[in-house]
Every structure is written in C-alpha cells, then in structure tokens.
Amino acid sequence: MLTSTKWKPLGALSHQLTSGHTPYKHDVSEGDVGFITIESVTALSFDVGKVRWITKEQYAEEFSEKRIRKGTVICTIKRRICQAYPFVDDPIQPLTINQDVALIQPTGEIQPAYLAAYLASKVGQAFADRQKTEQMNPYISVESLSKLPIVLVSDTLQTAVTRTFRSGQTKVDQAAAHLAAAEQTLLRALGLENWRPPEPLTYVRRASEVATAARFDAEFFTPRTTQLLAKLGTGGPSIRAAAPPRHEDFTGAGGPGDFDYIEIGALRGDGTAGAERLSCAEAPSRATWLVRPGDVITSTVRPNRRLSALITPEQNGFVASSGFVVLQPKTVSPEVLLTYLRLPPVCEVMDLHTSASLYPAISETDLLKLPFPKLDAKTCDAVTAAVRAAHAARRKAQTLLARAQRAVEVAIEQGEPAALALLSSA
Structure with a gap:
C-alpha cells in the first residue's frame, strides 16, 4: 500500500x-x-x-x-x-x-x-x-x-538519491579511466600509441601478394593496412592459437524452463554483456552458443563497433547469439584478449574482412586467422590489472545505482525514513 x-x-x-x-x-x-x-x-x-x-x-x-x-x-x-x-x-x-x-x-x-x-x-x-x-x-x-x-517526495530524499547517483556515476567514470589506461598500455606496446601511417597518393603491390591474399581490393593493400598488420603480428600467433573457439551448442530451444540470452545489442561499451531471461519455448533461432566464465565473445557483425565482452562467473551457462565467436583464452589472459579485440586498429583490420553492405560481417575463419601479438609479461599484467579494476568499479556503480532506484520504491511502499536509511547504509 x-x-x-x-x-x-x-x-x-x-x-x-x-x-x-x-x-x-x-x-x-x-x-x-x-x-x-x-x-x-x-x-x-x-x-x-x-x-x-x-x-x-x-x-x-x-x-x-x-x-x-x-x-x-x-x-x-x-x-x-x-x-x-x-x-x-x-x-x-x-x-x-x-x-x-x-x-x-x-x-x-x-x-x-x-x-x-x-x-x-x-x-x-x-x-x-x-x-x-x-x-x-x-x-x-x-x-x-x-x-x-x-x-x-521531500527535497531531503531527492537530494539523497541524487548524491547516491553521483557516487555511482563517479565509479562509472573510474571504470572508463581504467579501460582507457588498459588500451593505451596495449597500444604503446604495439607501437600504435601515436602511430601516423604514410598516406601516399599511389602505391604498388606485386601480383604474387595479391594472389596470396586472395583479394583484389586496393584498400587492403594500402601502406596503412600493410604496416598495421605488421605491427599487430609482431612475432605472435594467430587469434586461433591464442584463444581457440568454443563450439558448445545450446540444446534447450523448444524445451521447458528458461535461459539467459546474450544478443549483440546487449554488449556494453565497457566490454561487459547484459542478458535477457527468456523462455526456452520461445528461444530465438540465433540462440546458439553456451558460454563459460573467462570466455571472450566478439561480434562478427559490424566489427568496427568494438563489440566484444568478457563472460563473468555469474554468466556461466548463458546462451550467446550465433552472431558471436566465442573464444577461450589459452596463452593470454581474458582481459588482454578483450582489450586487444576492442582496439580501434584491430577493429579496423576486422572491418577489412567483412562482406555485405547492410550487415557487414567477418567470418569466424577470417577472424581466427587475424594476428595476435607476442606481448611481454609486464604489459599483460598491467592490462589485466586495469581491466579488472574497471570491472570492479563498474560492479560498485551498479550497486549504488540500484540502491538509488530501490530507495524510490521503499519511500513509496514504506515511507521516507526507511528510504533514507537504505541510502545511508554502507
């Protein structure tokens, strides 16, 4: 009441x-x-x-x-x-x-x-x-x-809600700063932090290079692309070698119960993924892959939008859309792989491998063939720590924002004193 x-x-x-x-x-x-x-x-x-x-x-x-x-x-x-x-x-x-x-x-x-x-x-x-x-x-x-x-409600309660929201927003900003630091660390290690590629009016490539690449578009052979691929492949393996794909099929479609579905639109700009609870009986046809903690999912559709996310322990057994490639990091931490896949230069290379115009997409085969650099331990540790700090800040932000929202409900249901007590709790 x-x-x-x-x-x-x-x-x-x-x-x-x-x-x-x-x-x-x-x-x-x-x-x-x-x-x-x-x-x-x-x-x-x-x-x-x-x-x-x-x-x-x-x-x-x-x-x-x-x-x-x-x-x-x-x-x-x-x-x-x-x-x-x-x-x-x-x-x-x-x-x-x-x-x-x-x-x-x-x-x-x-x-x-x-x-x-x-x-x-x-x-x-x-x-x-x-x-x-x-x-x-x-x-x-x-x-x-x-x-x-x-x-x-009273100005006192409104001000308390605003204060809690601001605290949550501060944590969001801290998370963004940690992610930016992780990206800059990785760009610096790859020699791409202040990279300015040559942009000549003309350039020449051998017929053998065209045949090896099995493509004839001039954009792929620009000096910019050539140098970028060279920097990304600094003595390292392919993405497949660093993080092979997980092909664990979802078999619950049409059956009883519910499941948690991760679609491409649920990926956030901070490298995390939301999910929607759905009935198995109404499972979308694209509900395809089971994901596990530590997996990194990356969208094959419009890769220039930096749509990759790290699967958390709470998302164990969630179902991802067929529009994702699910990667299992083996020789690199999930946080480093996530940061690498979200780097604008890497997304640029992915975009060069897309086909179709309305929904440009890169194939799983082409994505797994992309180079993955050999990185020193110091760089990997710094990137991993920064991403973990970002995700910790985001979790704290979610707690604060949820508390602000819940306080409104408590004020209406139980009265303002109870709402103020909730907002003042640790």
Missing part, C-alpha cells in the same frame, strides 16, 4: 517534454555531435560507446530545441520504455536525441536524478505499462508520457 499520495503528472513537472527525430540526411557512424538512440540508455545508465553521430550543421539547423544540458532527463519511449538517465552536469560534448527517446527538462519541484530513478522503478514502470500501446513492440507517446503520475 502506498504511504505517499502526493503526486503530479509528468507534464506539470516539466518545462520541456519532447522527442527527437532522425535527420533526413544523416550518417550515424561519423559526425561532431552525439546522437542518442534507445541502445544508449538503460535505467540510470548511459552508454557513450553506443552513441551515434550527426554533423554540427544538422545539430544547428534541426535540433536547436532538443539539446541535452545540465538537468535534462532522457527517457526511452519505444521497446524498453521509460528507461531514464539524468544529466546532473553539462555533458562534455554536444548531444541530442532521436525519435525513440524523450527529452525532459524538469521544473525545480523535482530533481533529475530522482525523476530518472522513479521512472525506472517498479512503480514508474507499472504506470508506464498502462500507457503503452503495443505488446510486441511497446511504445508510449510523448502525450501519454506527460500524463504519467509522478509521486513526489
């Missing part, structure tokens, strides 16, 4: 409530301005690695009224509805939204972090479920979103 009955519709608590759009002329892979889609937003989390891009000209011409700033709350309105994230500070780069994301600028009566936590809570989700228009592909219109009841 609710112990708080004071509420207002979201529209009455917002200076601005609107959604974005997709520009007619756009290239969402390059640009100067971050373009947020629903893939970037989950409850109290914002994945910068999944942001797309538009040009600054489009931003100026089409999104002058839909810009993210301090105090903005973004909220998904399609598929995973009402997953919200608050910008408690100004973003470090220009950002805007597409048509599947709502932009909310709250009034002074409600703090952004509390609003985002409320929308993601089971109370906010229950109200949102009543407003959605479909079951298979849920959608909530901006008009319906504006009518969503928002339970109001």
Whole structure:
C-alpha cells in the first residue's frame, strides 16, 4: 500500500517534454555531435560507446530545441520504455536525441536524478505499462508520457538519491579511466600509441601478394593496412592459437524452463554483456552458443563497433547469439584478449574482412586467422590489472545505482525514513 499520495503528472513537472527525430540526411557512424538512440540508455545508465553521430550543421539547423544540458532527463519511449538517465552536469560534448527517446527538462519541484530513478522503478514502470500501446513492440507517446503520475517526495530524499547517483556515476567514470589506461598500455606496446601511417597518393603491390591474399581490393593493400598488420603480428600467433573457439551448442530451444540470452545489442561499451531471461519455448533461432566464465565473445557483425565482452562467473551457462565467436583464452589472459579485440586498429583490420553492405560481417575463419601479438609479461599484467579494476568499479556503480532506484520504491511502499536509511547504509 502506498504511504505517499502526493503526486503530479509528468507534464506539470516539466518545462520541456519532447522527442527527437532522425535527420533526413544523416550518417550515424561519423559526425561532431552525439546522437542518442534507445541502445544508449538503460535505467540510470548511459552508454557513450553506443552513441551515434550527426554533423554540427544538422545539430544547428534541426535540433536547436532538443539539446541535452545540465538537468535534462532522457527517457526511452519505444521497446524498453521509460528507461531514464539524468544529466546532473553539462555533458562534455554536444548531444541530442532521436525519435525513440524523450527529452525532459524538469521544473525545480523535482530533481533529475530522482525523476530518472522513479521512472525506472517498479512503480514508474507499472504506470508506464498502462500507457503503452503495443505488446510486441511497446511504445508510449510523448502525450501519454506527460500524463504519467509522478509521486513526489521531500527535497531531503531527492537530494539523497541524487548524491547516491553521483557516487555511482563517479565509479562509472573510474571504470572508463581504467579501460582507457588498459588500451593505451596495449597500444604503446604495439607501437600504435601515436602511430601516423604514410598516406601516399599511389602505391604498388606485386601480383604474387595479391594472389596470396586472395583479394583484389586496393584498400587492403594500402601502406596503412600493410604496416598495421605488421605491427599487430609482431612475432605472435594467430587469434586461433591464442584463444581457440568454443563450439558448445545450446540444446534447450523448444524445451521447458528458461535461459539467459546474450544478443549483440546487449554488449556494453565497457566490454561487459547484459542478458535477457527468456523462455526456452520461445528461444530465438540465433540462440546458439553456451558460454563459460573467462570466455571472450566478439561480434562478427559490424566489427568496427568494438563489440566484444568478457563472460563473468555469474554468466556461466548463458546462451550467446550465433552472431558471436566465442573464444577461450589459452596463452593470454581474458582481459588482454578483450582489450586487444576492442582496439580501434584491430577493429579496423576486422572491418577489412567483412562482406555485405547492410550487415557487414567477418567470418569466424577470417577472424581466427587475424594476428595476435607476442606481448611481454609486464604489459599483460598491467592490462589485466586495469581491466579488472574497471570491472570492479563498474560492479560498485551498479550497486549504488540500484540502491538509488530501490530507495524510490521503499519511500513509496514504506515511507521516507526507511528510504533514507537504505541510502545511508554502507
């Protein structure tokens, strides 16, 4: 039973409530301005690695009224509805939204972090479920979103939620810094930290080189690619030798029970993977591979997006999509392999081996043939430690953000004193 009955519709608590759009002329892979889609937003989390891009000209011409700033709350309105994230500070780069994301600028009566936590809570989700228009592909219109009841609490509790959110965000930032350090360490060891390849207007390759490579596209034979392959293959084996594939089939499709499914869209920008609990009877046709702790999964589709992740002990026996290659690190730590596969130069080489234009993909055979460098123990230890520190910081962030969300539910169900006690607990 609710112990708080004071509420207002979201529209009455917002200076601005609107959604974005997709520009007619756009290239969402390059640009100067971050373009947020629903893939970037989950409850109290914002994945910068999944942001797309538009040009600054489009931003100026089409999104002058839909810009993210301090105090903005973004909220998904399609598929995973009402997953919200608050910008408690100004973003470090220009950002805007597409048509599947709502932009909310709250009034002074409600703090952004509390609003985002409320929308993601089971109370906010229950109200949102009543407003959605479909079951298979849920959608909530901006008009319906504006009518969503928002339970109001004291400034004291809202400030405590904001403080907890900030603490969680600090851990997210620490995790990002650790991952960046791991990548820089590995780039430095490969001689790629400040690498500037030659870019001649013309170049020549022997017919024998073309025949050996079994391909005729000029891009593959640029000096840039040639030097990059040489640096990546510094005396080391292939990826297959360092981490052979795991082909452990999922056989539960169509049977009883449930399973945890990792699809390509569930990979996060920090090298971790989310999962969705599904019924075996409704298993997607692409639910293919069983994964084990310490495995590294990497997407064969659009490899330039750096979609690789490390499987945790809690994910033992989860099922991965057929769009992944599942690798078992043997001669290298999982953390080093993960970092290597996510390096932009390595993803660039993978992209050279893709086929198809709509969903460019590299074959498992070609991926396993790619070079893997011989690295010294000091480099491997430093990269491994940095990635482990990043994942530890992320776990702490998840705990803090979940506590902020739970505090909203406790305040409504049990009263504010119980919620404040939860937020003050270690």
